[in-house]
Amino acid sequence: MPEHFLSSTGADLFRPFTGRHRAIFFEVVTELYERTLGVNADYEIVLDRHRLNDIIVGTLSTNKELIFRDGDRDADLDDLDNDREYADRVRKRLRDHGVLEDYNDAAHLKVLWRFTPHGKRIAKMFSETRRKTSLARQRGVRSCKAALESFVANGNQEFLVDAYEYAASIFDDVTQIADLFADHQRRIMAHRFANSREAVEGYLQGVRDFEKRAARYFDSDNIYNHASDIINLANQIENLDPKQLQATDRLIADENPALEDEAKGEPLHRWMLQRIRRIVESTRDIKHEELHRSVGEFSTKYAVLIGRLIKLSASQSDDPIVRFAGIFGSADDTGRDRLARELAWHLLPLRADVTDPNDIKLVEPAPRRRTPTTIVMHEPSPQDRLQALLSQALTEAFAISSGEVLDRVARAVDLAGGSTSLLSLPVADARQLLAALSAVEAIRSGGSESSLSISRCGELRSNGVFLAADHKISERA
Structure with missing residues (x-):
């Protein structure tokens, strides 16, 4: 049975990210990951206790407003005026809960600090929530296709494993694009525009910004450009020499025992190719269609919004809805009740036609006709089997x-x-x-x-x- 992620930590790994100071711990862990393991990491950094405290103090000085004022008090961190003492306690809490660890470094002959394996995974997750450069990139689509092509050409089992790992990010990439567009839509619709011209300019500016960040997905990285090729390559691999595929499965099992556990006895190449096809087909047929439908609906809604703004700008105070809103807003409670009753009186119907009860007749449902069917089972004789x-x-x-x-x-x-x-x-x-x-x-x-x-x-x-x-x-x- 595979070991669970939380069963081997021996500590409450997520405890530092709760309570009033949780945002500070989030920023500290994210900053440490970016400094030591991120895209722009300084690989020559020596993370001793003093350097670690400096990073924590610098993060605290720029994020003090993130400490929540409400909630249960934290006896260790509340009411500390000394930032160095605060940094010592943050570092100690991260170590006690299994996010950081100290070790004796033979090269520098001193005690240094680093992420634990579990803390590194959490820090990477936090760091990815801050990064924006990975948004709107279909990294997995073309990488998966290239890896499958390389496996067909060379037969190296590592290319097949790479294709499987690249495919795992395909659905998430399209989801990121959909979330990016939804966020753009929320910002546009929530903004208050003074007139129709500002609304149009705001819409076009948002479209240009969205195009810069997601344009490649709609052309070169479009899932429709590569999905069929990936599926055809997967089918081509399944039709290769069975002996070659069996040898590939043995090599993959030796190098990646976790994949063999997940396959649960199924041939590894077939299991991975089925997963790749399912991911690609689901992304193309479900998520991509949802994104296109969302784009079309948003354009329609925004066109209606701009039309209303143009109408209001042209009519100004002569519009009945605007005049009623002004009267209703300036009235007191009694006046609002009177206006609401008057409005309801004009909106609700004054006449209602009711069906005569004598015209209602109860009818017994007709019995359902069933076609008799007889299933004839022919038991093959020994001679037939022979x-x-x-x-x-x-x-x-x-x-x-x-x-x-x-x-x-x-x-x-x-x-x-x-x-x-x-x-x-x-x-x-x-x-x-x-x-x-x-x-x-x-x-x-x-x-x-x-x-x-x-x-x-x-x-x-x-x-x-x-x-x-x-x-x-x-x-x-």
């Missing part, structure tokens, strides 16, 4: 693959000095006969990938076994 097994055995005995046909024909051509004919192929046994009968179709199906060429060179003739039009078979130049 006949089926014989038919299956005959089919398997006389089945021959295109690859075997091409190999046999290529050997015959090589023995004949580079060129032979269809009726000259050996037919001494059943498999040789099957290969000769299938040679024309197999060579033509191989196309340019086959090393053989074939052309008709005579009328119907017999080789003593079968009658056919003779064909010349030779090695491709």
